[in-house]
Amino acid sequence: MADRATASAPAVELEGITKRFPGVVANKDITFSVRRGTVHAIVGENGAGKSTLMKILYGVQRPDEGTIKVDGQVVNLHSPADAIAAGIGMVFQHFMLADNLTVAENVVLGAEKLHGIGDSAKREIRRISEAYKLGVDPDALVADLGVGARQRIEILKVLYRGAKTLILDEPTAVLVPQEVDELFAQLAGLKDEGLTVLFISHKLDEVLKVADSITVIRRGTTIDTVDPSTVNARQLAELMVGSELPSPTTEESTVTDRVLLRVDHLVLGGGTGRPVLDDISLTIHAGEVLGIAGVEGNGQAELVEVIMGMREPTSGEVYLGDTDISDWHTRAIREAGVGYIPEDRHRHALLLEAPLWENRILGHQTEAPNVKGQLIDAGAAKADTERIVKDYDVRTPSIFVTAGSLSGGNQQKLIIGREMSHRPKVLVAAHPTRGVDVGAQSSIWDHIRAARREGLAVLLISADLEELIGLSDTIRVILRGGLSGDFDPDVVTAEDLGAAMTGAGEREESR
Amino acid sequence: MRPFDARRALLSLAAPVLALVVAFVITSIVLAAVGDPVGEVWKTILAVPKPRQTVNIVNAAVVFYLSAVAVAVGFRMNLFNIGVDGQYRVAVFAAAVFAGEGWLPGWLNILASLVVAMVVGGLWASIAAYLKVRRGVSEVISTIMLNAIATGVVSWLLLKVADRAQGSNSIQTRTIPESSQLQGFQLVPGATNRVYSLVFLAVLVGFLYWFVLGRTRFGFDLRATGRSESAAVASGVNVPRMVMTAMIASGALAGLVGMPLLFGQDYNYGTTFQSGLGFAGIAIALLGRNNAVGIAFASILWAFLDVQSNALQIQAGVAQELVNIIQGVILFAVVIAYELIRRADKRFEQSRVARELAAQRSSAPATEGAPA
Numbered sequence: 001m002a003d004r005a006t007a008s009a010p011a012v013e014l015e016g017i018t019k020r021f022p023g024v025v026a027n028k029d030i031t032f033s034v035r036r037g038t039v040h041a042i043v044g045e046n047g048a049g050k051s052t053l054m055k056i057l058y059g060v061q062r063p064d065e066g067t068i069k070v071d072g073q074v075v076n077l078h079s080p081a082d083a084i085a086a087g088i089g090m091v092f093q094h095f096m097l098a099d100n101l102t103v104a105e106n107v108v109l110g111a112e113k114l115h116g117i118g119d120s121a122k123r124e125i126r127r128i129s130e131a132y133k134l135g136v137d138p139d140a141l142v143a144d145l146g147v148g149a150r151q152r153i154e155i156l157k158v159l160y161r162g163a164k165t166l167i168l169d170e171p172t173a174v175l176v177p178q179e180v181d182e183l184f185a186q187l188a189g190l191k192d193e194g195l196t197v198l199f200i201s202h203k204l205d206e207v208l209k210v211a212d213s214i215t216v217i218r219r220g221t222t223i224d225t226v227d228p229s230t231v232n233a234r235q236l237a238e239l240m241v242g243s244e245l246p247s248p249t250t251e252e253s254t255v256t257d258r259v260l261l262r263v264d265h266l267v268l269g270g271g272t273g274r275p276v277l278d279d280i281s282l283t284i285h286a287g288e289v290l291g292i293a294g295v296e297g298n299g300q301a302e303l304v305e306v307i308m309g310m311r312e313p314t315s316g317e318v319y320l321g322d323t324d325i326s327d328w329h330t331r332a333i334r335e336a337g338v339g340y341i342p343e344d345r346h347r348h349a350l351l352l353e354a355p356l357w358e359n360r361i362l363g364h365q366t367e368a369p370n371v372k373g374q375l376i377d378a379g380a381a382k383a384d385t386e387r388i389v390k391d392y393d394v395r396t397p398s399i400f401v402t403a404g405s406l407s408g409g410n411q412q413k414l415i416i417g418r419e420m421s422h423r424p425k426v427l428v429a430a431h432p433t434r435g436v437d438v439g440a441q442s443s444i445w446d447h448i449r450a451a452r453r454e455g456l457a458v459l460l461i462s463a464d465l466e467e468l469i470g471l472s473d474t475i476r477v478i479l480r481g482g483l484s485g486d487f488d489p490d491v492v493t494a495e496d497l498g499a500a501m502t503g504a505g506e507r508e509e510s511r
Numbered sequence: 512m513r514p515f516d517a518r519r520a521l522l523s524l525a526a527p528v529l530a531l532v533v534a535f536v537i538t539s540i541v542l543a544a545v546g547d548p549v550g551e552v553w554k555t556i557l558a559v560p561k562p563r564q565t566v567n568i569v570n571a572a573v574v575f576y577l578s579a580v581a582v583a584v585g586f587r588m589n590l591f592n593i594g595v596d597g598q599y600r601v602a603v604f605a606a607a608v609f610a611g612e613g614w615l616p617g618w619l620n621i622l623a624s625l626v627v628a629m630v631v632g633g634l635w636a637s638i639a640a641y642l643k644v645r646r647g648v649s650e651v652i653s654t655i656m657l658n659a660i661a662t663g664v665v666s667w668l669l670l671k672v673a674d675r676a677q678g679s680n681s682i683q684t685r686t687i688p689e690s691s692q693l694q695g696f697q698l699v700p701g702a703t704n705r706v707y708s709l710v711f712l713a714v715l716v717g718f719l720y721w722f723v724l725g726r727t728r729f730g731f732d733l734r735a736t737g738r739s740e741s742a743a744v745a746s747g748v749n750v751p752r753m754v755m756t757a758m759i760a761s762g763a764l765a766g767l768v769g770m771p772l773l774f775g776q777d778y779n780y781g782t783t784f785q786s787g788l789g790f791a792g793i794a795i796a797l798l799g800r801n802n803a804v805g806i807a808f809a810s811i812l813w814a815f816l817d818v819q820s821n822a823l824q825i826q827a828g829v830a831q832e833l834v835n836i837i838q839g840v841i842l843f844a845v846v847i848a849y850e851l852i853r854r855a856d857k858r859f860e861q862s863r864v865a866r867e868l869a870a871q872r873s874s875a876p877a878t879e880g881a882p883a
Contacts, residue, residue, distance in 0.1 A: 310744055331747025340745065348745040351738045353857075362735060363746040365728050374728050397867035404857065405864040 009072030011036040011165050011196040012057070012088070017066035019052055027052050028221045030066070034165070034213075039187055039197045041207040041228075043240055044217035050200050053217070054167055057198070058090045059083040070165070089163025091154045093170045097142050104138035107157050114160070128159050133189050147295065148179040152186070165196040172206055173463075176295055177498035184210045204233040204240075216240055254287035255473050259321070260457035261307075261338075261426045266316035268302055268481075275314070276302045278481040284426070284457035289448065291472030291489070292461045293497050299481040300461045301343060304430050307459070308340055309333045320426065334363060339424030341415055343431045343461070345408075349415045352404030356396060357385040359403045360418050367422055384421065392417035393443060409440025416447050427451050430461040445471060465494045479503050519856070526852050527798065527808075530844035537840045538833070551827040556819045556834075562702035564818050569698070569706050571814035572807075573713045573771050574785075578792030579810060580720050581764035583801040585650075587724060588737035588757050594639055594654025595765040596789025597661030602632035603769030604665045604684070607780035608672055610773070611685035620691040621774055625712075628766035635661065636762020637755070644751040650758065658789070669780070683781025693774045707775035712767060721803040733757055765789065794842050800849065813838065 010033040017030040027049050034040040044050050055061040057068065059077035067074050070086045077083050080090070097106050108114075108121045115121040122138040129136040134152045142150065151171060158166055168187075172180045187197050187210060201207050207214055208228045216223040216239045223239055231239075261284040268277035277299050284290045294300050305311040307318055309330040317326045325333055334340065340363065342348035350359050361370040361381050369380035385399040392413045396406055403411060412432065419427065429448065433441045448471055451458055462468050468475055469489045477484040477500040484500050535553075542549045560568060578595055585592035592598075606628035615623050639657055642648035673682040695705030724730035736743040736753050744750055768788050769780075777784060795813050799806030820834035 308745070329747065329749055330744065331749070334747050342745055347739065347741040349742065351735060351742055353738060354735075358731075361731060362742065365731055365735075365746065365748075371728055375726055376728060376731055395868055395871075397864055397871075401864050402857070402860060405861040 010034055010069070011071065012198070013069040013072075014057075015067050015069070017053070017056060017063045017068070019056060019061065019063050026220055027056070027063070028219075030217070030220075030222050032215045032222050032225050034196055034198060036196050037191055037194050038212040039191055039199055039210055041199045041201060041211035041214045042217060043201055043204065043207050043214060043236065048217045048240075049220035050202075050217055051169070052220075054090070054169055054198075054200060057083070057088060057167060059088075084161050084163065087162065087164035088167065089158030089161060089165070090167045091151070091158055091169065091171060093173055095150050095154055097150055097153060099141075099143040101142060102138065103136055103140050103142060103145075103153055106142055106153060107138070107160050111157075111161050114162075124160065125156065128156055132156075132159065132186065132193060134186065147174050148182060151175070151183065155186070155190075159195075163195075165198065166190065167198045167200070169200045170202075171199070172201065172203060174296065176501045177495055178502060180206060202240075204236050208233060208236070253473060254453055254455070256286045256288075256455065258286040259283055259319075260286050261459065262319040263303075263307065264317045264319065266303075266306060266318065267314045268299075268306060268311065269314040270481075274480065276481050277306065277313070280316070280478075280481075280483050282476065282483060284459060286425075286455040286457055287452055288473045289452050289458040289460050289471055291468035291475040292459070292478055292483075293463075293465060293468050293475055293501060294461075294478035295501050296463060298478050298501075300430070300478050302481075303478070304343070304428055304459075304461065307333075307428060308338065331366065335366060337423070337425040339419035339422065339427040339456075341412075341419060341427070341429040341432050343434070345411055345415060350403045350411060353402055356389070356394075356399040356401060356403055356406075356414060357382045359414065360385040360388060360399075363418065364422055388414060388417035388421060392447070407437070407440075409436035409444075412436050412444060413440060416444060420447065420451065424456060427456050427458045429458060431463060432460070433462075433464065433467060465497050468497075469494070477501055518859075522852050522856060523800075526848040527845055529848050530798075530841050533844040533848075534837055534840040537844075538837050541836060542829070542833075547829050548827055552823065552829055552833065555822050555826045556816065556837075558819065558822075560815070560819065562699045563704055565699050566702045566704045566706055567818045568811065568814045569710070570771070570775075571817055572810040573707055573710050574768060574788055575791055575795050575810040575813050576713045576807060577716060577764065577771075578768045578788045579795035579799060579806045580716055580792075580803070581761050581768065582789075582792040582796040583799070583806060584720070584724075584757060584761040584764060586737075586796055586801050588733045588753065589740070590754065590757055590761070591651045592636065592639075592654055592758065592761045592765075593651055593793065594636060594657050594661075594789070595761070595768065595792050596787065597654070597658035598632040598635045598762045598765035599768035599789055600665055600784075600786070601635045601661045602628040602766030603773055603784065604668065604780050605631040606766075606770065607684040607687070607773055610687040610691055611779060613688040613691065617690040620688070621693070624691075624773075625767065625770060628770060629763040630766070632766025633759040633763035636758050636765065640755045640758035643758070644754050669782070673781075674779075681782050683779040683783075686779045687774070691774065692778050695775055707771040709771035709775055712770065716764065716767065717803045717807065729756075765792075768792070794838065797842060798845050 013033040015031050017027050019026040030053060042050055042053065052061065056063050059079045059082045062078065068077060069075065070088065075082070075086045077086065098109070101109070104122050104125055107125055108117050115124045125136065125138040128134070134156055136149070136152055136156050142153070151174070155166065171183060175183060187199070190197055199207070199211060211228050213225060214228055214236065215225045216236065218240060226236070263280055263282045266277055266280040267275050270276040280303060282290060292300055302311065306313050309325070309328050309332070313326060317324050319325065320333070320336055320338065325336065346352060351362060357378070361376065364370055369377060369384050371377055382399060388394065389396060389399060394406070394410050394413045394417065396410060403414070406414070416432070432448065433444050436444065448458060448460065460468065460471060469492065472489045475487040475489050475492060475497070477487070477497060479501060487497065539549050542552055578599065581595050582592055606624040609627045610620055610624040613620060635657065639650050639653040642653045643650045669682060669684070672684055674685050693708035695708050698706045724734060732743065732748045732753060735746060736748055736750060740750060769784070772785060773780065791813060795806060795809045798812070799809035816834050816838060820831040823829045823831045823833060
């Protein structure tokens with residue numbers, strides 16, 4: 001390939017990239033090339049090694065073996081600065097913007113040398129914004145902007161630094177369907193201007209829609225690079241998983257008329273602005289899964305914290321059966337039979353540096369078999385941990401390893417096993433399959449279905465619309481602290497939910 | 512218990528040993544740089560202690576141990592009780608006044624005084640706890656300020672209650688009745704001085720510390736809060752109440768720090784009463800990794816260095832404050848070494864788990880599913 005003219009060399013070419021890490025799936029012999037002026041997608045399930053690959057491309061980590069060529073030249077990327085110098089820019093999944101600064105200030109931050117920090121910088125920002133139709137106003141305050149606009153600023157930041165190849169890491173994870181379409185239109189614009197886009201995702205429909213070429217990664221290695229016009233989502237999924245893709249489907253309804261959890265006119269004040277939770281009422285019956293959809297940050301986390309007694313509501317009540325538990329402590333609520341699968345398992349569900357059996361005690365420090373009177377019953381807790389590890393298929397060499405050394409899926413299976421071991425009446429599950437691999441995902445779905453069959457009331461909060469539609473008996477959408485009416489998961493589409501999640505007719509705000 | 516793990520045991524021993532070696536090297540460099548006799552200094556410090564000094568080492572270690580355990584209770588839940596210093600001085604003053612009155616006979620007087628000391632130490636610490644829980648004041652700031660206030664309050668009250676000996680500048684509380692003075696044990700042959708009777712108190716406190724933190728629900732809650740406050744909250748721990756309890760417990764234990772000195776040596780509280788024990792406790796708790804046995808070894812090491820350095824001026828012509836440099840370097844080295852070993856341990860465990868899981872998978876290819 002070296003004899004070819006630079007102009008026709010691939011924008012980025014990876015050959016034999018290998019990266020070894022302790023304890024995680026890393027990269028093994030990754031090989032693919034990206035043509036200039038295309039959108040090239042990298043797909044793979046969570047934990048397949050996409051993030052490591054991106055970190056290598058962006059100079060955050062160095063490969064143990066293999067070469068990276070940019071425009072036909074071998075490059076050695078020691079740091080993100082090297083990557084930027086080579087024309088590679090990264091748009092992270094989690095935005096790195098300072099809310100209290102303007103767009104222009106955010107863009108020039110760290111790149112003051114390019115065009116200064118004054119008017120010439122703003123002129124450059126406007127020029128880029130117009131050239132690529134990003135619609136970014138350099139004087140706007142970031143705090144006032146929506147998610148879509150923030151993402152465009154991140155893209156602009158990268159272009160401002162002279163990137164010719166953009167890496168977008170799961171860019172649609174934070175967007176609602178309508179914003180996704182806008183993003184795709186912008187990516188097409190970038191492509192027309194001769195830029196190259198590397199698009200990381202695990203959402204196959206989106207990838208098929210936007211990409212010119214798709215590379216599939218499984219277990220840290222490249223499986224194949226395919227043309228989107230010749231494959232369908234099913235085939236792509238099978239490449240990705242290596243077997244048939246599980247799908248979340250409920251069996252026939254098990255909903256009874258016995259109310260187990262009732263939230264009544266719940267309000268949580270938000271300081272000076274509008275309330276974080278605005279007059280929320282909901283009811284969940286035994287055997288019912290109530291799904292809550294919503295763009296992150298619309299009050300779902302707070303709703304869970306109020307139900308679990310971690311926050312005091314400003315007004316309104318929470319009932320467990322007929323008992324008002326609004327002012328109970330978390331411990332009393334958990335003892336009364338509310339199982340809890342928190343959104344952020346590292347922060348809220350585990351002691352990462354403690355062994356598995358101590359984590360089995362966590363959250364149930366006052367209940368058998370963990371304690372005898374005031375004393376911890378380590379023997380019984382260990383025996384029961386062994387049982388959970390076996391019954392819930394937690395893949396671990398022993399119950400004495402720290403929770404932090406397990407993979408996300410196995411951590412989550414341990415948590416679910418722990419919660420279900422105390423015969424809860426209500427299960428509050430926030431993003432139960434976030435960041436877990438496909439194998440664990442389907443078993444977690446099975447456990448939620450089993451809970452529903454056993455007559456639990458399940459409150460399921462998720463950002464995965466497919467998961468919500470597949471598991472819920474009723475779906476409601478949370479937007480700016482308020483709950484929508486009921487959606488029937490049998491007839492609702494992801495687009496309907498997406499519209500409700502942004503607030504139909506209020507879309508101008510997200511610009 | 513966790514099955515015995517040789518690697519882990521080795522690693523946890525490696526850190527303090529490494530720290531001692533580093534301290535030895537750095538101190539030698541400092542000595543050589545300023546032209547002090549390096550060999551003479553180490554010969555003095557590392558000499559085998561005479562019986563009398565051995566007793567002094569044990570006695571100093573007893574007091575250090577109580578102080579370090581008091582600090583460690585806070586450390587275990589990420590509370591930095593810098594105020595043990597103030598807490599023990601307020602407490603020992605109160606106990607000395609109480610015991611000096613001699614309202615109760617002999618042992619009863621001692622036991623009641625211990626209770627007084629714990630209550631007063633706990634109360635003093637509860638001010639910082641209250642400020643943290645109700646007002647969000649960092650306990651580091653409030654306890655440091657309370658140390659200064661304690662100094663003032665005790666000096667002021669001491670003037671009010673003091674017995675001033677004729678022709679002496681030193682003032683002290685009324686000396687406790689002879690029936691409540693503890694003579695100590697003749698433990699070391701050939702020594703004219705005796706080991707504090709209240710060495711028992713240190714052993715008891717150490718055992719209770721291990722038992723309560725490691726074996727009880729309360730201890731589990733406390734350790735969980737220290738490891739991850741957010742996870743503790745979600746698990747139902749009432750964190751503000753836990754902060755109050757742990758801080759007061761720490762203060763109550765701090766109250767005991769001065770007791771061996773009061774009943775075994777000074778018999779009253781005065782301007783010459785030993786100070787700075789609370790700060791030594793912080794260092795020793797760190798060195799001992801908040802572990803009941805580790806703290807015991809750290810206390811003995813600290814006491815050994817303190818006592819052995821007394822002879823430095825005479826034997827080597829070097830100021831005995833040199834020992835502060837040694838102790839400081841040990842502390843730095845050990846904190847760094849612990850962190851390095853913690854990280855190494857974490858990585859090692861992750862790769863071990865991955866390896867063992869991979870081995871399980873290849874030996875049982877029938878198990879389907881995604882990579883762990």
